[in-house]
Amino acid sequence: MKLYKVALAPNPTKVMLYIAEREELGTQMDIEQITVNTVKGRHREPEHLARNPFGTLPVLELDDGSYLVESLAVIQYLEDKFPEDAILAGTPEDRGRARDVERIVDVRVAGPMGGYGHATKSPLGLPPDPERAAQLKTSMQIPLDYLENLLSDDRPLLLGDRVSIADCTLQASLQFMRFIEVDLFGDRPLLRQWDERYRDRPAAKAVLKW
Numbered sequence: 504m505k506l507y508k509v510a511l512a513p514n515p516t517k518v519m520l521y522i523a524e525r526e527e528l529g530t531q532m533d534i535e536q537i538t539v540n541t542v543k544g545r546h547r548e549p550e551h552l553a554r555n556p557f558g559t560l561p562v563l564e565l566d567d568g569s570y571l572v573e574s575l576a577v578i579q580y581l582e583d584k585f586p587e588d589a590i591l592a593g594t595p596e597d598r599g600r601a602r603d604v605e606r607i608v609d610v611r612v613a614g615p616m617g618g619y620g621h622a623t624k625s626p627l628g629l630p631p632d633p634e635r636a637a638q639l640k641t642s643m644q645i646p647l648d649y650l651e652n653l654l655s656d657d658r659p660l661l662l663g664d665r666v667s668i669a670d671c672t673l674q675a676s677l678q679f680m681r682f683i684e685v686d687l688f689g690d691r692p693l694l695r696q697w698d699e700r701y702r703d704r705p706a707a708k709a710v711l712k713w
């Protein structure tokens with residue numbers, strides 16, 4: 504298999520963190536990782552559009568030559584492909600909660616964070632949009648409070664002791680925020696402690712550049 508990715512971008516980084524976490528848990532996936540240079544616009548060129556007509560990253564090329572082009576679908580595929588020590592584990596209730604938090608992080612925090620970043624200090628050179636940035640910042644307050652509250656029972660990671668897809672997703676977005684020097688956590692000490700703890704993990708050290 505091949506993972507087409509680019510450093511810094513949140514959706515590829517989330518998959519890279521997931522793969523690194525699985526490798527730490529002992530699963531060798533043997534996925535070749537190939538960088539597509541988005542600064543040079545390679546993701547908009549025919550070679551990449553043949554893999555993914557939407558021109559986005561990540562893309563996972565399967566052994567049969569077909570492609571998956573959605574980051575969560577890539578992770579879920581790898582969970583199914585390598586079920587031993589899969590990250591999504593436990594009772595139906597555990598799995599339901601893990602999926603719930605993953606969706607909350609992705610839809611209500613990671614998406615708006617990316618939008619906020621591009622509306623304020625876009626590394627792609629998009630024009631600043633203060634009104635949109637303010638709306639996105641407001642929309643993130645209840646979800647961030649929700650995550651802060653999750654951590655109030657002293658759990659080390661978002662779902663407890665075991666790393667989750669939600670941890671990978673949130674950290675991938677935070678790397679982007681660090682790169683553009685934006686901090687959206689506000690007065691949420693437990694999220695800040697989680698961030699430090701997560702960045703100390705071997706998987707994070709292996710993947711994160713910022």
Ligand SMILES: N[C@@H](CCC(=O)N[C@@H](CS)C(=O)NCC(=O)O)C(=O)O
Nearest residue numbers: 512513514559560561572573574575
């Ligand atoms: N829903 C897709 C979104 C993928 C996405 O938007 N990737 C960004 C990087 S984080 C990208 O490739 N942006 C380049 C572009 O849209 O031109 C997923 O989860 O994989």
